Amino acid sequence: MLLARDGSGPMSPATLAEIARLEAxxxxxxxxxxxxLAAAPDNQVQQIELLGKLMLFDKQLSVNRNEACAFCHMPDTGFTGPISEINRTTGSYPGSVRTRFSERKPQTHTYAPLAPVLHYNEGQGDLVGGNFWDMRATGRRLGNPAAEQAEGPPTNPVEMGLPDIACVVxxxxxxxxxxxxxxxxxAQAFAIGWPADVESVCNTPGPPPANDPLPVHLSKVDRGRAATTFDQMAQSIAGYEASHExxxxSSKYDAVQAGKVTFTALEQQGYDVFRGKGRCNECHRDGGxxxxxxxTDFTASNIGTPANPLLPYYAENTPDDRGYVANKNGSAFVDGGVGAFLAGGHPLSQPSAVDARWKPLAPQTRGRFRVPTLxxxxxxxxxxxxxxxxxxxYFKSLKQIVHFYNTRDVLPRCAADDxxxxxxxxxxPETTENxxxxxxxxxxxxxxxxxxxxxxxxxxxDGYIPPKH
Known part of the structure; x- marks a missing residue:
């Protein structure tokens, strides 16, 4: 399925109806x-959580004022992709500029703040931690990968699309x-002298021109203040993500571990397979x-996932109506995952994100993606x-991905439309590297x-309610 530049293609009537429902x-x-806000809590932790939630659900923080962070991370889906029709088809979500799609599906926000800062674990001989599928939100700068992840989408041209972090502020x-x-x-957070053209600049989708990478023209002091406030916004969002909400x-699993209920026979069998024959807990660790x-063990792995031919990103190889080309490789694009991040960085990464000592790891991490929490x-x-x-x-059900783990090397290869x-x-597989x-x-x-x-x-x-006896 190719993306038509007029917004048709994957934006079917069913998808548009679900987008309207989601926005409401x-x-x-x-x-x-x-x-x-009328009776905000006195406790600073709760204040930060409230701030973070308000920003997570704020559509005004996108270039066209139509896409909140929650557009890809809603509570009733575990803070991941909330549009069934998109999940069934493309898998990736449109940005504030609706003809631009990401190359990846949204990850969950739940439990994200518990990830460690990206580091090399000598004992495991592997990188551990970070956020994003490719670990590029390392947490090295803010001490929190979830906060650094929150700084990515607002200025990502295929997501919320603002041209400058100053626009977010x-x-x-x-x-x-x-x-x-x-x-x-x-009180100094917003004490910034905004230029007269800030509205028009911030209404213009990113990326900014190469010769004007910071299009909101601020004094050095105000630029520094905007950067600090942007960091504080991200830390507030991470604070909300860390909240009990x-x-x-609060899952049935947690209730079982607390001795409040027991698994059914089928669930117990599944847990035994998970810890035994299935070897699932070797990467999706259930504690120690x-x-x-x-x-999750916060490492990265290439499980051999096939390419998803329904990703509109493959067709984003020609200039859109603003001249932006998201994917210069077109249908030849192969997602290099962690290795691509380490080798060349990511166009949206902070310059300090990659520790120079990690660069030699790029070949052995190419094609690998962060192990998600279950x-x-x-x-x-x-x-x-x-x-x-x-x-x-690529996968559209838990049964399908479990079947893949079980039979990837047993069943024959076939075309994507077989x-x-x-x-x-x-x-x-999209790539067999590593x-x-x-x-x-x-x-x-x-x-x-x-x-x-x-x-x-x-x-x-989460949200399990034990039966009353």
Whole structure:
């Protein structure tokens, strides 16, 4: 499926209807949250959490004032992609400029603040931590990968699309939560001399011209202040993500561990497979001495996911109506993951993100993507809601991705449109570089054991209410 530059293609009537529904729901949540400003909490931690939530649901922080962070991260899907039709088809989401799509599916925000700062673990011989699928939000600058992740989308041309971080700060300065922000972070936060053309500059989608990379022209002092305030905005969003509202530890699994309930026979079988024959917990760790059960080891892996031919990104190889080309490689694009980040950085990375000592690791990390948490992996608003899985959204159900882990190297290869695809055969991996062949591909699970694994992973959904006796 190719993306038509007039906005048709993957933007089907069903998708447009879901976008309208989502925008209304984001407005409703923002409106409800704004009412809390009248009696804001005295506790600074709670103030930061409230600020973070208000910014997460604020569409004004995008170039066309139509896309909040929550557009890709809603509560009823575990703070990941909330549009079933997009998950079923493209897997990736449109930006504030609706003809621009990312190359990856949204990751979950839940439990993200618990990731360590990216570092090389000598014992594991591997990089551990960070945020984004390619780990580029290292946390080295702010001490929190989740905060650095929050700084990416606002100025990403294929996401929220603002041309300058100063625009994010300017837009925030016009919002009802400004007073609370100044209470938390200081009255100087928005004491910035804005140029007369700031509105027109910030209404222009990024990226900025190469000869004017900071198009909001500020004094050196004001530029520094804007950068500091932008960091504080990101830290507030990370504070909300760390709150009990987002990172809740309130699943059935948690209730079982607390001795409040027991697994069903099928769920217990799935947990046994998860920890045994399936080898799932070798990467999706369920805790250890001094560890919370976060169901990730914060490393990166290439499980051999096929390319997702429905990604509109493959067709973004010609200039759009603003002359922007998102993907110069077109259909030849191969996502290099962590290795691509280490080798050349990422166009949206901070210059300090890559430790020079990590660069030699680029060849052995190419094609690898961050191991996601399995918490809330099945959280959805209704049983018929489709969720997408893997870095490019190729997989469309938990059963399908479990079947892939089990049979990748057993079933024959086939074309992406083969009627047997996903059940009786698999397309070739997007890349075989550094592909995990020791823990994935031929697990020897029965169909019933696959179902048991799915049943266990469904116990990781937060918001579980134990039955009353």
């Amino acid at each position: 729901e984001i407005d409703r949540i923002e409106g409800d949250t704004l009412t809390r 300017y837009r925030a300065s016009q919002r009802p939560y400004r007073g609370l922000f100044e209470t938390v972070w200081g 987002v990172t809740a530890f 001495p001094g560890e919370d059960p976060l169901f 918490r809330n992996v099945d959280k959805r608003p209704s049983p018929d809601f489709v969720k997408a899985y893997a870095h490019n959204g 009627p047997r695809e996903g059940t009786g055969c698999w397309p070739a 592909m995990n062949t020791s823990k994935t591909g031929n697990l020897g699970l029965t169909d019933q054991e696959e179902d048991a694994l799915v049943a266990f992973m469904q116990t990781l959904t």
